[in-house]
Amino acid sequence: MILALHDWALVYLILITGACLQGLIGFGLGLFSAPLLFLIAPQLVPVPMILNALVITLALLLANRRYVDKQLAPFSILGGSVGVFLATAVFTLLDLAQYQILFGLSIVCAVLLSVAGFTPRVSGVSSAIAGTLSGFMGTLTSAGGAPMGLLYQTAHQQQIKANLSLFFVYINALSILSLSMADVVNKQDLLLFVYSVPAVIVGYVLSLFFRRYLNLNVIRPLILFIAFCSGLVCIFA
Numbered sequence: 424m425i426l427a428l429h430d431w432a433l434v435y436l437i438l439i440t441g442a443c444l445q446g447l448i449g450f451g452l453g454l455f456s457a458p459l460l461f462l463i464a465p466q467l468v469p470v471p472m473i474l475n476a477l478v479i480t481l482a483l484l485l486a487n488r489r490y491v492d493k494q495l496a497p498f499s500i501l502g503g504s505v506g507v508f509l510a511t512a513v514f515t516l517l518d519l520a521q522y523q524i525l526f527g528l529s530i531v532c533a534v535l536l537s538v539a540g541f542t543p544r545v546s547g548v549s550s551a552i553a554g555t556l557s558g559f560m561g562t563l564t565s566a567g568g569a570p571m572g573l574l575y576q577t578a579h580q581q582q583i584k585a586n587l588s589l590f591f592v593y594i595n596a597l598s599i600l601s602l603s604m605a606d607v608v609n610k611q612d613l614l615l616f617v618y619s620v621p622a623v624i625v626g627y628v629l630s631l632f633f634r635r636y637l638n639l640n641v642i643r644p645l646i647l648f649i650a651f652c653s654g655l656v657c658i659f660a
Contacts, residue, residue, distance in 0.1 A: 435622040442626025449584040453566030458530045458653030470612035472565035475623045477595035483588040490585035498547040499554035503594045506558025511601040527657030533569035534651040562598040
């Protein structure tokens with residue numbers, strides 16, 4: 424069922440905000456927007472949101488491509504591929520109530536990983552492990568950036584955007600392919616993506632304007648707080 428006009432207004436507000444945050448700090452569309460959208464328009468999660476994430480991560484990758492870590496990228500991509508196929512298998516076994524609980528748990532875990540106090544050493548092994556977790560969580564929820572973000576948390580902002588975007592361009596594309604093969608993707612998903620992607624484009628363009636004015640250190644905790652609360656609601660609703 425396509426959304427009512429007033430629902431679309433709220434969806435657009437959430438997507439514009441999430442896409443703007445993603446353009447500013449390298450994450451936000453999934454972790455901020457996905458749990459909120461799941462509560463008001465669950466048909467947008469995960470497939471339309473994965474397609475929207477593919478659009479903005481591709482834009483970020485093109486803008487920051489010279490900062491990609493070419494040595495470690497293959498390890499994270501290999502791990503991410505494993506995570507995608509595991510998530511697809513799990514997705515086909517869940518009913519809506521079970522999926523909502525797992526979705527909420529994944530969001531809460533993503534937030535806890537994001538605020539974790541430890542800093543893992545960036546290596547081939549840690550890249551593969553983080554990639555597997557991000558691929559699994561991203562396919563189930565469209566919000567899988569936390570494990571990879573934790574790995575690159577001490578990197579320069581442009582390195583974070585480049586390496587997370589490269590990873591998620593591949594993972595998002597593979598997720599759609601894998602979910603399609605499992606008959607999870609349908610015509611309504613594609614239609615919802617077409618209707619919602621303009622909001623993502625607007626949000627990304629706004630991020631180019633706002634990046635010089637906003638305090639990014641204040642934005643990140645706010646995103647995590649909203650995502651954490653939304654995840655808890657999904658679990659206990």
